[in-house]
Amino acid sequence: MSTFLRPRRVEHPTTAITDSLARRHFLEGWDAASFDSLKYSYGLTGVDQVGNYLWVDMFLYMLVAIAVILLGLRIANMWWRHNRHLSTMGNPSRQAYWATNRTSWWPWLNRHVLAAPLWKKKHNAQFQISSAIDNGTLPGRWHTIMLVVYVGLNVAWCLALPYKVLDHRETIAALRGRSGSLAALNLIPTILFALRNNPLITLLQVSYDDFNLFHRWAARITIVESLVHTIAWMYNTTSGGGWAAVATGLRTEGSYGWGMVGTVCFTFIGIQAWSPFRHAFYETFLNIHRLSVVAALIGLYKHLEMHHLPQMPWMHLIFLFWGAEWVFRGLSILYYGFSLKKRSSIKVEAMPGEAVRLTIDLVREWTPRPGCHVHMWMPALALWSSHPFSVAWAASPTPDSKEMTLPILEGDALNVPGAPQKSKQISLICRARTGLTRKMYERACKSPNESFTTWGFIEGPYGGHHSLDSYGTVVLFAGGVGITHQVMYLKHLVGGFNLSKTSTQKIVLIWTVPTSDCLEWVRPWMDEVLRMKGRKQCLRIKLFISRPKGRVESSSETVKMYSGRPQPSALIEEEVRNRVGAMAVTVCASGGMADGVRAAVRPWLTEGSVDFIEEAFTY
Incomplete structure (x- = not known):
């Protein structure tokens, strides 16, 4: 994995690219002296590739170490709960041994770090500068520690440059290479952490909400490093040939033009994803966000491809993650929502307190588990958007069914007699806010018997890892x-x-x-x-x-x-x-x-x- 992600130590055709650029500049009227002053603006001249390889390896080792530690803690916790379950299930009235803590360090860590807010008590309550501006939520103390380390390491890696050189533009070129490499590398966790089918959610039993927090911060780091990469290139180019050289490079070199497209799109994503915009117009934000991400990834891919840069395997991995995500989501939708004879339907009922109750009839059975949620699609009211809702109820199957699900080891299941296991119908409850939920409520209120039925489908289920x-x-x-x-x-x-x-x-x-x-x-x-x-x-x-x-x-x-x-x-x-x-x-x-x-x-x-x-x- 490390070998795949690390930039390959290939003999890069820098000389051929430089000669091509030189001929092109001569045709544009540049002389040899002018081109020499632009040598740190093109190719890998001045780029500290050895340092780039080193910090990429450090980044990968850090991610693997964190995953191993979290997995170890999760397995230990599952093993502890499993033993507690087995020892008390047969004689549940005698549980005094398990009522007290058996260690002092874990409860202390849990109280003061893992379950602690950043400061005082505010964590999931909206952090607002004013009543009109919603700035999202504050991360918890453990999340903050991880984010500070993550951001600090990226800053340190970008500053670890060759300063003892004769020409300061060589240092700027090294900054261009370092920030560009890290921006491309940070794009991998940015995409992975945004996926609903992220395999780390099940493996580490960390909620999607937590991964989404790190997705946003990884994206911010990617955007900042992309801007630094672009500004470093523009600085060396303007210092060597003025703004005319920048215009020439963007006009004549497709790689730089596509790179600028990627930078502009990433910057737009950062502005558009600001919490007040995101929460005020979430459905609009989501659709524009997806289109912007596609444009940014295409721009970055073309930028790397046209100069045959060694980060190309990273883009292949990103497209693999994203493609697999949509395949899994599509299969989930097709399996529960469509068959040769029918498709799933949704009954929407208006309820007191400006709420709606959704009853979804699936075409195939599913295994309900407490605490899970689904993403519900209703094309008649929102063609491109899905919304997450906790599964409130799964209708019991036929009376002769004699099975239930019992977690064995935090998520595994064992069939035992006594209660239903499968269901073809699930129910959701949602309050009428804005967008789709408001449309559902208003249409139900205007319909006969304050209810209507339309076609729709679910994606999931997700979550439900806590036993x-x-x-x-x-x-x-x-x-x-x-x-x-x-x-x-x-x-x-x-x-x-x-x-x-x-x-x-x-x-x-x-x-x-x-x-x-x-x-x-x-x-x-x-x-x-x-x-x-x-x-x-x-x-x-x-x-x-x-x-x-x-x-x-x-x-x-x-x-x-x-x-x-x-x-x-x-x-x-x-x-x-x-x-x-x-x-x-x-x-x-x-x-x-x-x-x-x-x-x-x-x-x-x-x-x-x-x-x-x-x-x-x-x-």
């Missing part, structure tokens, strides 16, 4: 439509409790909604969960109505309703002090609520065996 089966206590926080991420966990864990296939003995759902009308979003599914055998022994539900229209009354001892917003610190302290075995706290909610739950959980990470799991779509 909660080894925890004695599970606390599920949901805000608004975040309930869609938690309902499947409820069904799975209650079923596992009844069959003694999970360690979970206490399940607590804490759901916040604006009004009690919003409970209609998941009422048929919650009714099914509440009718499950053993539910009263393990499940408690706390509903918080933030803007109640009248008096709020609890329906039973196990399902209670409250006015106002929850206080995560008080709720978590109560559950931690009365926990059974190890405890998991998960949250799928708005950025502010998720940050509040994170802040409430962190002090307990070093006090007991408590884990924090967050589901967020911050892209």
Whole structure:
């Protein structure tokens, strides 16, 4: 792999290119002295290829080392949970051993680094300079450390140049070569981390949201280094022949013209992807972004090809990644959405609280797993855009089905009797914001019975790597439509409790909604969960109505309703002090609520065996 990615030590035909350029410049009226002053603007003259090879190797070794460390930690964590699951599944009432931490360094690292925000408590809440400008979210502390190292190394590599030379333009030429090589190299993780089918997501069980964060930063580094590469070339060219030489080079040398196309496109991508633009017009941004990326990659490919530069294999790898991504996505769409007899359909129902419930009838069965999400396509309302939604429910198959999925080792499955495994129907819930979700809601409101059916299809499923089966206590926080991420966990864990296939003995759902009308979003599914055998022994539900229209009354001892917003610190302290075995706290909610739950959980990470799991779509 290193040999493939590293620039090949080929005998580059610099002399032939230089002679060709010289003849061309003579024809344009340049003399030999003028051309000599331009020698650091063309080919590899002055470029520190030995240094480029060295830093490319360092970059690859760094990426491999990080992946190995993360994989090792992930395997160790999976092994620990697997043993905990096996030891408590047979006798789930005796979990005191697993309720306390068995090491001190890991809980400390988890509390102060891995689960910590950058500063104080803000992480997924939008970071705003003003109420009108949304600047996205702040990375966590661990992400920040990795990004600082990543950015710092790229800066250091660009500054590690031959300064002790007679002509400073040789140093500028070395900067041109170094920044160009690093820009092309950083394009590999930029593309890889943007892919939904990135194999590292499954291998390392790192969320797409995390990879998307690193995608954005790798892209920013690529853009800056592309600009440095172009400016270094322009500096040497203007110092040798003025702006006329720049114009001549762009006009007569296709490689430089295509290189300028790539730089302009990359710069436009950087401006267009700025968070206020991205979030204000996301669907428009996405379509323009894809077209700009295609133009930038074509420009870079032609730039490298026409000068036979040694970074060409990197472009082949990038196109392989991107091509494979679209092949997998296309196969997923075709498999679940089309058959010789029919195609999948989507029923859209308007719900209280400006929400819609989507029921998707697939042409083939799929295996639902708690915590997964799909990308939904509805060409009738949004031809080119797909949207990610958590899978709220998978309809049970025929009554004679006797199978369920039980995670063995964080994602593997074993068929055991007792509950459904396959389904041809999935349901989603989404709030009407802008774009597609608003169009769906408004059309449903205007349709008979406030619902309509159209053709559409899904892509996925993705995610769902977190197994909660080894925890004695599970606390599920949901805000608004975040309930869609938690309902499947409820069904799975209650079923596992009844069959003694999970360690979970206490399940607590804490759901916040604006009004009690919003409970209609998941009422048929919650009714099914509440009718499950053993539910009263393990499940408690706390509903918080933030803007109640009248008096709020609890329906039973196990399902209670409250006015106002929850206080995560008080709720978590109560559950931690009365926990059974190890405890998991998960949250799928708005950025502010998720940050509040994170802040409430962190002090307990070093006090007991408590884990924090967050589901967020911050892209």
